[in-house]
Amino acid sequence: MSDIWIMRIGHRPERDKRVTTHVALSSRALGAKGIYVDTYDPVLEENIRSVVDRFGGDYSIKTGVSWKEAMKGFKGKVVHLTMYGQQVVDAIPKIPKDEDIMVIVGASKVPAEVYQRADFNVSVGNQPHSEIAALAIFLDRFTEGKALYEDRDGKIKIIPNERGKTVVNSE
Ligand code: SAM
Numbered sequence: 001m002s003d004i005w006i007m008r009i010g011h012r013p014e015r016d017k018r019v020t021t022h023v024a025l026s027s028r029a030l031g032a033k034g035i036y037v038d039t040y041d042p043v044l045e046e047n048i049r050s051v052v053d054r055f056g057g058d059y060s061i062k063t064g065v066s067w068k069e070a071m072k073g074f075k076g077k078v079v080h081l082t083m084y085g086q087q088v089v090d091a092i093p094k095i096p097k098d099e100d101i102m103v104i105v106g107a108s109k110v111p112a113e114v115y116q117r118a119d120f121n122v123s124v125g126n127q128p129h130s131e132i133a134a135l136a137i138f139l140d141r142f143t144e145g146k147a148l149y150e151d152r153d154g155k156i157k158i159i160p161n162e163r164g165k166t167v168v169n170s171e
Pocket residue numbers: 080081082083084104105106107108109110122123124125126127128129130131132134
């Protein structure tokens with residue numbers, strides 16, 4: 001499986017703080033390598049880096065990067081998640097697994113240019129819902145759930161427990 005990058009567009013630091021944080025954390029948990037966010041937001045960067053520092057892995061975050069800038073040096077396929085796109089079940093087999101992908105999710109209205117630039121416009125159902133839900137379902141299907149329990153070699157490790165909480169903390 002090659003690398004998965006996320007591009008979050010339309011981020012408004014005041015309004016979207018929690019949602020964009022969850023876009024980043026969910027994509028990290030589900031196997032993405034990192035996220036670009038179009039609006040500069042140092043607090044968001046710090047929060048995500050703090051989770052990576054404690055829970056491991058090499059997930060990166062860069063804010064203040066427009067989707068056009070993020071696309072510039074990007075060699076793989078661009079997947080835009082939108083309720084108007086082709087069905088996720090039809091799209092997944094067409095998306096190459098041996099190339100990197102950049103998954104674009106919006107916040108408010110997404111510019112028409114993104115639909116044109118994307119190699120795949122993919123819907124996760126044709127109902128409006130959430131970028132977090134759409135991304136999670138897409139990534140879980142694309143990676144066939146393989147990232148969920150991957151060891152990230154973190155300072156904090158959670159050991160599955162049927163009832164209580166088992167945490168190994170080497171900090
Ligand atoms: N009203 C906006 C528009 O027309 O572009 C969409 C706003 S929605 C709250 C935010 C983001 O969630 C969208 O840009 C899209 O990436 C994602 N999203 C929402 N529903 C989706 C669906 N059914 N399938 C795929 N992505 C979806």
